[in-house]
Amino acid sequence: MPDTVEALVESLxxxxxxxxxxxxxxxxxxxxxxxxxLLPYALDTHPRNLRHDVQSIIERWGDEAMPRLREIRRTGPxxxxxxxxxxxxxxxxQEALDDVDRHAVERLVRIKxxxxRPVKVPFEAGRWLAFPADRLDDAISALGLHDVRPVTTVMGVAAATQATDFLxxxxxxxxxxRAYRVFITPAFENSYAEGSIKRWHMLWGNSFLDELDGFELARELSVRCGEAHFYVLDPYNASENWYVARDGHTRRSYSTYAHPQFEGEPLPFEAWYMENADEDEAEAFSEGVPHASTAAENxxxxxxxxxAEDTHGHGWLATTHPDIPNSRFKGALPT
Structure with missing residues (x-):
């Protein structure tokens, strides 16, 4: 058997x-x-393409492979x-793990x-909701979230933006x-934010926000939380959106490809940009601020x-259906 496997692996x-x-x-x-x-060929000591092929073969064995994999977890090598x-x-x-491994993973997350500190959330592209940090329970209720569990930011970002985030x-x-998986960040403090609210959570979940309409979700959130925002950075389509809802109503929005691009009266922070734009920026800021990142910053x-000093608490991973816990989602996550 070993010689046969070795020859076949070489042929991969x-x-x-x-x-x-x-x-x-x-x-x-x-x-x-x-x-x-076969499993030793999936280790990092081998080329990436070979590791990928070997792992895909083991995964094709499905349930047949799980007992031996669990045994290796317990007794080695x-x-x-x-x-x-x-x-x-x-x-x-996570449901594929035995109780010992499940508890070990949960303990590792608690330690991490x-x-x-510090933590980082994606900046180059993405879409996210923002809501007041002191209204976390209201947000969980308004969005119908379940199995809300503590996670590291690294783990949460990967779950909501890189791994499979729906089932x-x-x-x-x-x-x-469909059940969706979403990540709620720690509370981040911004002392320069307009208004009295200085601490905010962000919610990330690409499929959730795309398919359930982030604008409508922000409006619904604002009913329970008083205020909620939705932001989109889409460099692929050269598009940006930002949307502010208060008490269930649209207060202000901008969308690159909407007609008109702005809705609602300019917010106070926009006045500074409109008044202080130089000659090259005057046209871009003639009606307000067209940049989602600038709106979010203000x-x-x-x-x-x-x-680190502006980060409070930890992040949370949650799903959108009571019968589909986080443990049902496949894929290993970094911690």
Missing amino acids: SARDRTARRAAKDALVALGAEGIDQ GQLRRKALEILVDMGG ILDE EFRDAQSATH LSVEPGPQL
């Missing part, structure tokens, strides 16, 4: 596509009895234990949370639904690196 890197496909099919056909010989954990989570989410499932009547909090 062959120049000929047919040879590579044949080797992969042959390794899949071996079944989970080959996991001990030691150098394979971490990779076994990663593949288990990629295959079945204690000294995760399709069927209810008792066989109707198909109204709530701008994404990117956050100062």
Whole structure:
């Protein structure tokens, strides 16, 4: 068996596509009895393409591979234990782990949370909601969030913007639904924010905000929280949006491709930009501020690196359906 696996793994890197496909099919056909010989090739000591191919083969074995992966987690070999954990989570989410590993992961997150400073949220692109930090419980209720659990910011950002952030499932009547996973950041303080609210949470979740309409979600949030914002940075389409809702009503908005681009009367912070724009900026700021990051900086909090002294508490990971906890989502997350 070892010689066969070694030869087939070597063929995974062959120049000929047919040879590579044949080797992969042959390794899949071996079944989970080959996991001990194959798993070492998924370690970081091997080239990335080979690691990816090997892991995809193990994942194709599905449930057949899980008992041995769990056994490796418990008894070793030691150098394979971490990779076994990663593949288990990629295959079945946290539910694929045994109780010992689940508790170990939860303990690790609790430890990492204690000294995760400073933190950083995406700046180059994205979309996010912002709401007052003292209205967290109201926001959770307004958005219908469930299984709200503490996480590090690194973990939360990956879950909401990089990993699979939605899951399709069927209810008792066989109707198909989607549950989404979202990340609520720690509270970030901005002493320069316009108005009396200086601490804000941001909520990230690409699929959630795209498919359920971030503008409508902000309006609904503002009913319970008094005020809520939605921001979009979309460099691919050269588009920016920012939206302010208060008490369930649109107060001010800007959208690059809307007609008209601005809605509502200019907010106080915009007056400074409109009055102090130089000759080159005069046209851009003639009606208000067209930049989402500038609006966020003045109204709530701008994404990117956050100062340790301006960061309060920790982040939260949540889902949008009571029957779909975070543990159902597949994929290993960084801590």
